[in-house]
Amino acid sequence: MIPVTKPFLPKVEEYDDYLASIWERQWLTNNGPLVNELELRLKEYLQVNHLLYVANGTVALQIAIEALALSGEIITTPFSFVATTSSIVWQGCKPVFVDIDAKTLNIDPQKIEEAITPQTSAILATHVYGNPCDIDAIQEIADKYKLKVIYDAAHCFGTKYKNRSVFEYGDISTTSFHATKLFHSIEGGAVFTQCPELLKKMSQIRNFGYNGPNEFTVLGLNGKNSEFHAAMGLCNLKHINEILKKRKQLSHHYWKKLEKLAATYPKINPDSEYNYSYFPILFESKELMLKCIAALEVNKIYCRRYFYPALSHLPYVQDQILPVCEDISDRILCLPLYHTLTFADINYIARIILRIQNYQETPVIDMPVNLQIELDTILKTKEN
Ligand SMILES: Cc1ncc(COP(=O)(O)O)c(C=O)c1O
Known part of the structure; x- marks a missing residue:
């Protein structure tokens, strides 16, 4: 998983x-x-x-x-x-x-x-x-x-x-x-x-x-x-520098592997040094995003619609419709990102997403060895 x-x-x-x-x-x-x-x-x-x-x-x-x-x-x-x-x-x-601004999402x-x-x-x-x-x-x-x-x-x-x-x-x-x-x-x-x-x-x-x-x-x-x-x-x-470095490497690997995906990413403030705290992608359409979520879940990969729904629809506030925010929160997905995520995991995630974009099919793709072992262990535990 x-x-x-x-x-x-x-x-x-x-x-x-x-x-x-x-x-x-x-x-x-x-x-x-x-x-x-x-x-x-x-x-x-x-x-x-x-x-x-x-x-x-x-x-x-x-x-x-x-x-x-x-x-x-x-x-x-x-x-x-x-x-x-x-x-x-x-x-x-x-x-x-x-x-919000459609490019920075702030x-x-x-x-x-x-x-x-x-x-x-x-x-x-x-x-x-x-x-x-x-x-x-x-x-x-x-x-x-x-x-x-x-x-x-x-x-x-x-x-x-x-x-x-x-x-x-x-x-x-x-x-x-x-x-x-x-x-x-x-x-x-x-x-x-x-x-x-x-x-x-x-x-x-x-x-x-x-x-x-x-x-x-x-x-x-x-x-x-x-x-x-x-x-x-x-x-x-004591580990913060290695944590920040790893997230940067993982994020760059995602960008490279998803080059052919018709998606965009938030525009980072040019006056800033960014910390790579999440990996959000903005899909071309909500439909494609939902298909990707389903395909990833079939393959035991869990993403998060962060942030969805817009806070202006909370039950204890005066409801407001803000068109840019509505559109963005419908199409944005945060992909897995954490210190022990591997480049192989990212390759696997990217292959699933690209296959959905290119062929619209829900694939169960060959798993990387570490995930296969994990899945086998889970299945065996269930059998016993
Ligand atoms: C933007 C934002 N504000 C506030 C909070 C609340 O922080 P905490 O969970 O530590 O109470 C979070 C936590 O996820 C957050 O993402």
Whole structure:
């Protein structure tokens, strides 16, 4: 079986070493030494000024919205993961969706201005698949209308924009360290800002609103993360360069093998250094995409329609039809991409997709040896 993603796992001995130290200290959570160490190492690696390690990427968004005291309407993208929208609603604000750019798949800055009303307090944009938005254009609009900017940078570990970490942009950037992300701590996330006052406020929000042992100055939640999660983050950070390198090689191999496919790929921001966090392909037609999904599944290869459906159709928002987003989310598919995926796996996936395009047939193609062995094992287990 080839799943759409598999988490990177360090050698178990590497994690064991951290576990032994946790047992010795008996300090499991609440801003422990490993959480502090992870924050320090992340700051060094990413070359950022400030960050806070939090429980997950969803809570990171909620903390950001709360810290900026946003209210009323927040302009956002319909093409993202559900947490981008749900966190806006959870914070008592109204998401106002603006269509995306057909080439970059990020929010289209040219359409933002017409959606601004006296109730608008912020723009919350996602750097989709780790590809930076048109940051300069968005900031210009935000400055003109005095709006705050939050970037959902959940896909962006390792991405740079104009030679700086993309996490350094906007009033606040947030990210996710969920197990499916290229850098992960099982569950986890972070908030980033350039502003020390905002950092302090977010740190209080992360810890129930505490300001000292017996004082609550702000409305808080429990956004802390544990020593066990930080330990996984510390292990994985040691492998991050090899992880990023491998994803780049795998993505280039896909592009080469799929050269003859009538498909396009998101246009990467030319001012950025991309992190290859996903491998999305935009098929010529929904029909061809669905046939490919079926053929791949027959061959035990699982892809993901990411993102589908558009967030503007969620049951708890005012329904909006955004033509570019509708069209893109109908035809986009993320192919498997993870550290242990092999070039042979990619050859196999590409052959199936090309055969569907060329002959419209659902093939069961000769499997690579590793997959055949896996399948045989599964079948034998079932027989017994
Ligand atoms: C764009 C985006 N935003 C937010 C999240 C939420 O992150 P988490 O799963 O860590 O809560 C995700 C996670 O998949 C995401 O892809």
